[in-house]
Amino acid sequence: MEDLVLMKKRPTFGYSLLLLVSLAAMLIVGLTILKAPLAVVMFLAWLVVNLFAIKLGYTYNELEKIGIKQVGKSLQSVVIMLAVGVLISSWIASGTVPTIIYYGLKIINPKYYLATTLIICAIVSMFTGTSWGTIGTVGVALLGIGISMGINPGMVAGALISGSWFGDKLSPLSDTTNFQSGVMGVPLMTHVKHMLYTTVPAFIISLILFLILGSGQTADADIHAIEVVGESLKNFYTISPITLIPLIVVVILLVKQRPASQSILIGGVLGMILAIFYQKFDATLVLNSALKGFEYDFKDEFLNTLLNRGGMDSMTRTIQALIFTTALGGMIREMDILNVIIEPIGKKLKSTFSLIFSAMFVDYLSIALTGSHMFGAIMVESTMLDLFKKNKLKPENASRISEDCGTLGVTLIPYGVTAMFIVDTLGIDFATFIPFVFFCYISPLFNLVCAVTGIGIARYTDEELEELERLEELERLEELEKLEMKEE
Structure with a gap:
């Protein structure tokens, strides 16, 4: 798949930003104004990504296969x-x-x-x-x-x-x-x-x-x-x-x-x-x-x-949302959209604290734009996971951040799906309960405490990192062999 990306045009920073803004606008309108189900909005977003991908040399069939491969991992x-x-x-x-x-x-x-x-x-x-x-x-x-x-x-x-x-x-x-x-x-x-x-x-x-x-x-x-x-x-x-x-x-x-x-x-x-x-x-x-x-x-x-x-x-609805959201994240990642955005910043991120803080910022920004913790998780996975690995931080650090900032964060946004559910179910105003959801405020802060103290930060040893890279190289070779066999 990586060779597939190399044969395509790499998007510019402006083009990548335009795609993300377009997706964010579609999600905001669909989820908050039209009140459409998340799974429906995310499925339709495939077409939006496809429109942008045409200029980069991708066909819809190629994007779909990339998305389905990503879904397989979930x-x-x-x-x-x-x-x-x-x-x-x-x-x-x-x-x-x-x-x-x-x-x-x-x-x-x-x-x-x-x-x-x-x-x-x-x-x-x-x-x-x-x-x-x-x-x-x-x-x-x-x-x-x-x-x-x-x-x-x-x-x-x-x-x-x-x-x-x-x-x-x-x-x-x-x-x-x-x-x-x-x-x-x-x-x-x-x-x-x-x-x-x-x-x-x-x-x-x-x-x-x-x-x-x-x-x-x-x-x-x-x-x-x-x-x-x-x-x-x-x-x-x-x-x-x-x-x-x-x-x-x-x-x-x-x-x-x-x-x-x-x-x-x-x-x-x-x-x-x-x-x-x-x-x-x-x-x-x-x-x-x-x-x-x-x-x-x-x-x-x-x-x-x-x-x-x-x-x-x-x-059913949760599974649908997972499938369409995961596939969309795979498409965006393979098109290199998010890497183009994060690269200028990522070069400056070296310390554990800066990496943890940046991942938290990406998650909060994502849910602020969409009201969806699922989209936030995809954004963290796509933009930060490789940076975490390069700095010997294991992916469970990122999954914890996505829970603390994304899953809990949608409670703190008035148009977040969880906040709206709470208002409708309990019959009280958002402003009435928001000062007292202490757990949703405090839990994310402990990620920063962990980053400063080093307590609770999972790191790769050199041996683990070498083994992981070996397995990833084997996976890439298998993909190349399958691609070559298909071309023959």
């Missing part, structure tokens, strides 16, 4: 996402998720409501892999309870959002976590472990801040609403530690570094067994839920909203 993430869809639906049917929620609600103490909200949402999000699902279900209930206690709704929202993002980031079941690791070519658990250096300190500081804020809040209202939710769950499920077996098994398998998709699928199968033989749900319902998501009439609007979800179908 197929493992697609498999994991589908497995996650199966697991969520089966864990709801098995009572695993309801049990986690039930015990979580039991430990609420009005005096420490904000801190408790942070912790509950962190637990639920980590074990379900979805920040949006946590915010839209448990988060809605916790906000209503907090308001009834007379607590500032912005503070409650900030606590539940911060907790939801903490759990989401560290959950191997999270689609965003799988996406970021897939784009950067980092093993899933390596990515998760590397985030501990920024995520755990940020969570601890957030917890302290919410404890301080909570100490000044009144909390005199009774917690009858919490008891009602707990009793409703007990009416439909057998709440028992037995339902936590699938969770324990998955954690053990992941800790032992078994393949993520295998571990998750095993957890899903165990959930199905419990759902059928322990919770007494119909087998056909449970199996169909693996595809369509759990669908059961609980005769209660809150429980229907809380528990009817999951399934492989629920991952």
Whole structure:
């Protein structure tokens, strides 16, 4: 493929900048004004790139093949996402998720409501892999309870959002976590472990801040609403530690570094067994839920909203967005567009701090232009990953930055997809909660702390770098051989 690029014209700085500005304008109009799905906008963007590529000597067929090759590198993430869809639906049917929620609600103490909200949402999000699902279900209930206690709704929202993002980031079941690791070519658990250096300190500081804020809040209202939710769950499920077996098994398998998709699928199968033989749900319902998501009439609007979800179908839009975004990034990278932009700056980037700071700037700029963390990840991967490697920095440093700045950053932008979801779901203004999402502000800053101290910075040894370059050279030779055979 590199020889293919050499046979083409190299874009000028101005031409490259014009392409990026055009793409940014298309994404802004499509996502924020027309409210189009990200996957649709990114798929149509292929044609925009093709128009610019014609002048450089590319055909659409060539670009498509380049894009598909790049997508192939992310197929493992697609498999994991589908497995996650199966697991969520089966864990709801098995009572695993309801049990986690039930015990979580039991430990609420009005005096420490904000801190408790942070912790509950962190637990639920980590074990379900979805920040949006946590915010839209448990988060809605916790906000209503907090308001009834007379607590500032912005503070409650900030606590539940911060907790939801903490759990989401560290959950191997999270689609965003799988996406970021897939784009950067980092093993899933390596990515998760590397985030501990920024995520755990940020969570601890957030917890302290919410404890301080909570100490000044009144909390005199009774917690009858919490008891009602707990009793409703007990009416439909057998709440028992037995339902936590699938969770324990998955954690053990992941800790032992078994393949993520295998571990998750095993957890899903165990959930199905419990759902059928322990919770007494119909087998056909449970199996169909693996595809369509759990669908059961609980005769209660809150429980229907809380528990009817999951399934492989629920991952479709995310997978589409991953495919089209990853392919687009591959096209732009092979056309050398981003290298032309970054080269003048990259020559001056030598220190770890300057590289980390620049990657953070690229990510924030990308999401500011598009409101999409996926596009931000592609931009970081395309512009910074090679510079990181040249300076012996491993790609997990970049994947962590994309999580801290991109995944969390879309919460801080009013037109970001996450911010809009929160406003619509919780029914509060952006300005009400934005001062209190402490985790989203603090976690990115620890990347700079790591850069200054060297703690939590993954580096290549000379031997590792030589081996990586050897493998990359073998891959290039294989591509050349395939190209030569095709020409013959």
